[in-house]
Amino acid sequence: MMPNKTIYVKDSDLPLFEQAQELLGESVSSMFAEFLKERVGTVTPEERMAELVIQISRKRGALKKEPGLPQFIDGIYAEAEAHAKKAVKSLHAGKVRQAKALYYAANVYYERAERNVKETRELGEKVSELLGT
Numbered sequence: 374m375m376p377n378k379t380i381y382v383k384d385s386d387l388p389l390f391e392q393a394q395e396l397l398g399e400s401v402s403s404m405f406a407e408f409l410k411e412r413v414g415t416v417t418p419e420e421r422m423a424e425l426v427i428q429i430s431r432k433r434g435a436l437k438k439e440p441g442l443p444q445f446i447d448g449i450y451a452e453a454e455a456h457a458k459k460a461v462k463s464l465h466a467g468k469v470r471q472a473k474a475l476y477y478a479a480n481v482y483y484e485r486a487e488r489n490v491k492e493t494r495e496l497g498e499k500v501s502e503l504l505g506t
Contacts, residue, residue, distance in 0.1 A: 380405065419464055422476055426457040429483055436490065441497055446489050453482035 380402070382390055390401050397404060433450040436442055460475035 418472070418476075419461065422457060422461045422464060422472070425476070425479060425483070426454060426461065429454045429457055429479070432487075442490065442493055446486055446493065449482055449486035449489060453479050453486060456482060 393404060394401050429450060433447065433454065436450070437447065456475045456479035460472045460479060463469075463472035463475055
């Protein structure tokens, strides 16, 4: 038996997935796996690190507009972004070991910030429920 993984698709993307399967005659999962094989094989470490910088920066910008999130969360995103930028610089300087360590640290901070955002939102929902608002 093959392992099973679920990919969640936004409602707005569902017609695209259905059209792809109809036009290409393949299962969406096999097309997705093929895309990942191609993409993962061609992404350089520098591209991966640069993408992380962009991802963190976008998320940070979006969350600054969200009311009710504590300021410390932005500080964690800032740490993640700083480490990611240093990783790119270290890689350019040929310091691969240092770049790997900084990239790892950036990911750890980013995951922590994401977890804190989720937990803060959940806590806010629970408080609203208790207050009846």
